[in-house]
Amino acid sequence: MADDYLARIGKLIRDARRHRGWTQAQLAESLGTSQSAVNRMEKGHQNVSLEMIARIGEALDSEIISLGYSGPMHLRVVGGRPLSGSIDVKTSKNACVALLCASLLNKGRTILRRVARIEEVYRILEVLESIGVRSRWINEGSDLEIVPPMALDLDSMDEEAARRTRSVIMLLGPLMHRVDSFKLPYAGGCDLGTRTVQPHMTALRPFGLEVLATNGAYHATVDRDVSPERPVVLTERGDTVTENALLAAARLDRETIIRNASSNYMVQDLCFFLERLGVEIEGIGTTTLRVKGRAEIDVDVDYAPSEDPVEAMSLVSAAVVTSSELTIRRAPIEFLEIELAVLGEMGLEYDSGPEYAADNGRTRLVDLTVKPSKLRSPIDKIHPLPFPGLNIDNVPFFAAIAAMAEGSTLIHDWVYENRAIYLTELNRLGAGVKLLDPHRLLVEGPTRWRASEMMCPPALRPAVVILLAMMAAEGTSVLRNVYVINRGYEALAERLNSVGAQIEIFRDI
Ligand SMILES: CC(=O)N[C@H]1[C@@H](OP(=O)(O)OP(=O)(O)OC[C@H]2O[C@@H](n3ccc(=O)[nH]c3=O)[C@H](O)[C@@H]2O)O[C@H](CO)[C@@H](O)[C@@H]1O
Numbered sequence: 436m437a438d439d440y441l442a443r444i445g446k447l448i449r450d451a452r453r454h455r456g457w458t459q460a461q462l463a464e465s466l467g468t469s470q471s472a473v474n475r476m477e478k479g480h481q482n483v484s485l486e487m488i489a490r491i492g493e494a495l496d497s498e499i500i501s502l503g504y505s506g507p508m509h510l511r512v513v514g515g516r517p518l519s520g521s522i523d524v525k526t527s528k529n530a531c532v533a534l535l536c537a538s539l540l541n542k543g544r545t546i547l548r549r550v551a552r553i554e555e556v557y558r559i560l561e562v563l564e565s566i567g568v569r570s571r572w573i574n575e576g577s578d579l580e581i582v583p584p585m586a587l588d589l590d591s592m593d594e595e596a597a598r599r600t601r602s603v604i605m606l607l608g609p610l611m612h613r614v615d616s617f618k619l620p621y622a623g624g625c626d627l628g629t630r631t632v633q634p635h636m637t638a639l640r641p642f643g644l645e646v647l648a649t650n651g652a653y654h655a656t657v658d659r660d661v662s663p664e665r666p667v668v669l670t671e672r673g674d675t676v677t678e679n680a681l682l683a684a685a686r687l688d689r690e691t692i693i694r695n696a697s698s699n700y701m702v703q704d705l706c707f708f709l710e711r712l713g714v715e716i717e718g719i720g721t722t723t724l725r726v727k728g729r730a731e732i733d734v735d736v737d738y739a740p741s742e743d744p745v746e747a748m749s750l751v752s753a754a755v756v757t758s759s760e761l762t763i764r765r766a767p768i769e770f771l772e773i774e775l776a777v778l779g780e781m782g783l784e785y786d787s788g789p790e791y792a793a794d795n796g797r798t799r800l801v802d803l804t805v806k807p808s809k810l811r812s813p814i815d816k817i818h819p820l821p822f823p824g825l826n827i828d829n830v831p832f833f834a835a836i837a838a839m840a841e842g843s844t845l846i847h848d849w850v851y852e853n854r855a856i857y858l859t860e861l862n863r864l865g866a867g868v869k870l871l872d873p874h875r876l877l878v879e880g881p882t883r884w885r886a887s888e889m890m891c892p893p894a895l896r897p898a899v900v901i902l903l904a905m906m907a908a909e910g911t912s913v914l915r916n917v918y919v920i921n922r923g924y925e926a927l928a929e930r931l932n933s934v935g936a937q938i939e940i941f942r943d944i
């Protein structure tokens with residue numbers, strides 16, 4: 436029991452330190468102790484006095500430490516408050532996790548700028564660290580430095596961390612260049628129903644990778660005599676499968692053609708990063724990629740992933756449901772154009788400022804000012820398509836937006852088995868959402884939102900949609916166990932509070 440308690444305190448200290456962007460050495464210095472003492476505390480191998488807990492709490496400015504328990508995080512939302520001012524979009528979860536996996540292609544040091552401080556990134560970092568990769572947050576916690584070891588220790592992989600994310604699947608591509616056989620735990624992530632990995636296996640087979648899925652793990656073996664003899668045609672235009680094919684092609688000293696490639700934002704960010712590693716790629720932004728890889732990659736690289744279109748859409752939706760005037764800065768416009776066109780048809784008034792380049796020098800950003808508007812339901816159904824269609828991850832936000840609009844809106848999420856179902860939870864906040872079948876919703880608006888207390892659905896975007904509806908509902912709502920939101924959004928409650936929301940974070944004692 437005492438050990439368990441110490442381990443929980445240790446995890447709490449580690450999380451709070453990482454949240455602050457400090458290294459163990461920095462925390463040690465501020466406490467006047469050694470880095471190894473901090474390391475022991477974080478591992479739960481050292482008794483920690485109440486006085487020490489208080490000092491750590493003070494040093495890290497963390498309420499979590501003062502509460503002294505690392506149980507699930509909940510949100511208490513006082514709704515009905517308009518938002519105002521401006522808020523910046525952070526870098527994307529989906530590009531950051533791909534780039535972390537891609538850093539394994541490189542023997543040199545990788546620096547990634549302004550990496551989102553989110554649970555999904557932490558899980559991948561835990562996996563990388565467990566196999567011997569050194570990583571540390573630098574520049575006051577805003578950037579990440581990654582140095583792979585000479586040899587990976589794959590037997591020590593942190594399986595618990597790996598199982599909590601689907602993104603580990605993107606280690607298949609980089610690992611096949613380093614070892615002849617390896618094992619990865621089954622990929623997890625949001626509970627969105629069955630998500631096949633078959634397209635990954637089909638895409639990687641021409642590169643010599645055979646994967647056998649058995650006993651909770653993918654067992655991969657590499658035949659180095661095999662390499663693609665003709666274009667690799669993806670059976671699905673999926674984002675991570677395209678990324679895996681790119682990661683496999685990146686270390687082949689020849690040209691590989693990938694067809695039916697996704698040209699979505701995270702794939703583009705990965706391509707820009709690979710170019711910095713010396714890989715030549717033609718066709719970025721299209722569905723045919725010609726990749727000229729390099730057998731050896733040993734460069735010190737510095738790259739800044741771009742802003743998250745899905746976070747931008749979340750913030751646009753926050754403004755819409757609270758009928759606010761809000762400026763969303765650094766919105767990657769190329770990946771939001773269809774969403775904005777549909778919203779424009781629904782009557783949303785917004786201004787879009789001049790375009791400027793993201794820090795990667797490639798992605799186009801704008802500042803968007805959303806204005807309070809009278810919305811009507813769209814004439815046609817809302818449905819996603821691979822880019823350049825309406826983004827699959829942006830579909831859930833249309834449920835909350837449709838609930839604000841006069842009339843009925845049909846939303847057809849053909850992609851995920853479970854995601855539409857979670858959106859019926861909006862009914863507990865006063866919405867009129869009818870599930871026609873597992874993939875189709877009919878939303879009747881406008882809605883008189885009412886406060887409620889509920890558990891977070893186990894899926895990132897629906898969870899945020901519920902949070903936004905709580906911000907619209909007069910009174911106090913409670914959203915329990917928001918890990919899934921923290922998986923993809925950095926300090927969302929604090930950032931929404933900075934533009935006028937009232938969201939309090941609390942934990943079970
Ligand atoms: C880490 C990361 O980048 N995650 C994103 C990535 O996940 P990821 O690439 O893992 O997405 P999946 O492979 O699970 O694809 C999503 C679903 O779409 C289906 N499908 C996809 C493409 C296609 O041409 N036909 C088809 O049927 C798949 O069978 C699956 O049911 O892409 C998803 C779809 O954009 C996004 O929701 C995720 O946020």
Ligand SMILES: C=C(OP(=O)(O)O)C(=O)O
Pocket residue numbers: 601602624625627828895896923
């Ligand atoms: C489904 C999502 O992500 P993941 O692929 O990480 O589960 C998402 O970002 O909405």
